[in-house]
Amino acid sequence: MANDRNPWDDExxxxxxxxxxxxxxxxxxxxxxxxRKLTVAEQIERYEEIREDPQAWMKLLxxxxxxxxxxxxxxxxxxxxxxxxxxxQEAEHGRPASPTSEEDTADAM
Numbered sequence: 001m002a003n004d005r006n007p008w009d010d011e012x013x014x015x016x017x018x019x020x021x022x023x024x025x026x027x028x029x030x031x032x033x034x035x036r037k038l039t040v041a042e043q044i045e046r047y048e049e050i051r052e053d054p055q056a057w058m059k060l061l062x063x064x065x066x067x068x069x070x071x072x073x074x075x076x077x078x079x080x081x082x083x084x085x086x087x088x089q090e091a092e093h094g095r096p097a098s099p100t101s102e103e104d105t106a107d108a109m
Contacts, residue, residue: 044083047076
């Protein structure tokens with residue numbers, strides 16, 4: 001028995017080596033998906049994506065429930081309108097409005 005190797009052994013070895021190299025290159029401290037707190041600006045940006053999309057609201061309702069979605073909508077609509085008012089004031093006066101807590105982080109849905 002001069003050659004006991006399966007014809008696929010080389011391909012399998014190469015694939016395993018590639019997977020191990022890929023795993024070694026992954027960042028070790030990546031937080032789990034959804035665990036990072038979003039800034040208010042990021043939350044508003046996500047809200048804008050679904051604001052006028054009935055299918056997105058239905059998906060959110062199916063996943064979160066009515067109470068949670070209504071609370072989310074009320075909170076984010078308020079933040080959305082505050083930002084719009086601030087941007088309008090900045091445009092009218094040609095300078096940034098007073099500093100806000102938009103850089104603060106808060107829980108996202």
